[in-house]
Amino acid sequence: MISKYSKWYHPYKPASDYKKKVAYFSMEFGIDQSFNIYSGGLGFLAGSHMRSGYELKQNMIGIGMLWKYGYYDQARNEDQTLRTEFNEKHFDFLEDTGIEVEVKLHDNPHVKVRAYVLKPEVFGTVPMYFLSTYVDGNDHLSRSITNHLYDSNPVTRVSQSIVLGIGGAKVVEALGGADTYHLNEGHALPAFYYLRDRGVKKDQMVFTTHTPEKAGNEEREARHLNRCGFFGRSLSNDELQNEMVNGDMINYTISALRMSKKANGVSKLHAIVANDMWKDYYGVSDIIPITNAQNQNFWQDQSIKSAWLDKNADAYQSRKHELKRELFDEVAHQTGKEFDPNVLTFVWARRFAAYKRADLLLHDFDRFKRLITNKKYPVQIIWAGKPYPFDYYAIDVFNHLVHQSKNEPNLAVLVGYEIDLSKKLKCGSDIWLNTPRITREASGTSGMTAAMNGSVNVSTNDGWIPEFEKDGENCFVLPALDHNLPVWDQDSIDADNLYNILETKVIPTYYDNPQKWQDIVFSAMDDVIPEFTSRRMADDYYKMLF
Known part of the structure; x- marks a missing residue:
């Protein structure tokens, strides 16, 4: 037969605008x-x-x-x-x-x-x-x-x-x-x-x-x-x-x-x-x-969507707390670490490639240590992503992060980065870190689906971000630099700017001005939908x- x-x-009659x-x-x-x-x-x-x-x-x-x-x-x-x-x-x-x-x-x-x-x-x-x-x-x-x-x-x-x-x-x-x-x-x-x-x-x-x-x-x-x-x-x-x-x-x-x-x-x-x-x-x-762009129906949590449409901060925060717990169950399963849903949580998750700089946060290690040991403003950081299996430099960066996180209770590196884990990370994070060297990231889409689920982008101004960003209103963006500079200089400048933004803007806003933070979360959803949906x-x- x-x-x-x-x-x-097709199981449908093609719409008139899409007959070709x-x-x-x-x-x-x-x-x-x-x-x-x-x-x-x-x-x-x-x-x-x-x-x-x-x-x-x-x-x-x-x-x-x-x-x-x-x-x-x-x-x-x-x-x-x-x-x-x-x-x-x-x-x-x-x-x-x-x-x-x-x-x-x-x-x-x-x-x-x-x-x-x-x-x-x-x-x-x-x-x-x-x-x-x-x-x-x-x-x-x-x-x-x-x-x-x-x-x-x-x-x-x-x-x-x-x-x-x-x-x-x-x-x-x-x-x-x-x-x-x-x-x-x-x-x-x-x-x-x-x-x-x-x-x-x-x-x-x-x-x-x-x-x-x-x-x-x-x-x-x-x-x-x-x-x-x-x-x-x-x-x-x-x-x-x-x-x-x-x-x-x-x-x-x-x-x-x-x-x-x-x-x-x-x-x-x-x-x-x-x-x-x-x-x-x-x-x-x-x-x-x-x-x-990415598909909203597939990637956005429905309870988060309802809370955003109603601009219901209480419903949003309740659901976000649940989603953080679901992500942290995975952290506990893989690493044995107990993360706290009340603590500001960063995620860096995407393909491991040199220009994406998974380890940019560790560029100034002393400053990084101060960031992750701050008792007044505690943070949790998760990395995930798949290096190409024969890209030994990228695998070395992944393994370096594994070793650095082993003895830190608030750092985790996860494996199994596929669709299910990607959803958990986007739904359960507060901050979505995006750190490519500028002009090297053609678009990037993970930050779109993160924003759909209330994870605030902290990013270099590359790819899709210049079309979306309202710095301090729907995301936080690193200042521009000369992309023709030597790579080491670019990394030093971007790392310094990243620490400054996290220390003076992102983290204090989350803890000291939760209403402002909620405004940023909802503003990001307003601006990412429908402009950055695949419809x-x-x-x-x-x-x-x-």
Whole structure:
């Protein structure tokens, strides 16, 4: 029996503003805790987009990868430091569509790719199709391509892009084709090469760039990609030369920008930075801003929402106290420490990467010690987040924080940073620390969902924050600095400003002026909703990009 999900299908009639058929390609989607095939912010963002697409009745589908081992499971060694585990996942809620396509990978012209559908009624998303090479008839190497999200083997990474891009484009063709093909980051770039050869026009291809970080803008040797089957066919030397930049390289972002009718950055500031980054390359499309956002219905606690809508401070504080206790149960479970819900609680939680500076609070260690031992103004601090499993510098920072927190009763480092823990941290914290070096964070969205739940942002003025901030009224923002300064100087200045803001503004306001604090909490919710919800974002994509 042929499933209705083996053709382009939605369980609703698409709304009149969203009739255009859009296929949304992303290497990761964060949909639900039980579907843990994502690494972090990019996945959370894509998941919220799929949820809001469903809520708005958009004629969109998602195309992703079914990672057999997910990203990784975060555990601890005997000394509490980070241990990475790779455990096989099973998702019984996925349905085999019966759609199977073939892609050419390296010297194998017949690698099978199977599509599994996540139906809208499971988690409240648009229909989503997840691709696997763990298929009967594939050899061992081919079957292993969809084992690990962001595999550390560079040849496997290239193969993953080909499966998502070309395999995904062929699945969309089998479903009836799309009016617009959207790449959420450059991972699925082979889709554009394949579609171009199939007669799909430039005005049907759009692209979102998410980061100014070099590691997020893949660049690989052109002849190697050609041998791998990256372009859907073997390009001639002249054709290949036309695609090369920076010597003999293919830059995924530049190629996507050249083939797109339009592209977007993920905040107003990021669009400026991105246009400047790529302005010297011919033929690239303009990059407009569509600021990232998150799904309010999924991320905001309903009791917090009701208290905010009623502006009922008592109801808010009662619920916040409960949410802090739920978070602190997790702290006790993992660390044996008893945190106090009456104490001001900071959280730093996101992907561990050097530019995000998880350890900025420890930059001046003597001052840090004074902060965490102040009897008049006590604080509690929690860190959480997943380093890339082979980013040994980031893992070292994580482990350094573990060691520093061991003998301090009011410090904790948590593992298992996925959707459930992320919710607990955002709902149970009073302060959301956001410390990237400015111009390096394209958007950042964790602070949006934190603000939805009454956690006040203390942040550098980067990413989405310049569009939101009213310093001292809905958040606290570090003063601007020259981002061209040496990194050490930037860190010293930002750390000094962070201590000053915490010592003279944030902490005294919380303890000495609770009415002012409550005003800041409610003002932040007023300003983050609906402007930084994914209903607005999903609507913007149709109006401005698709």
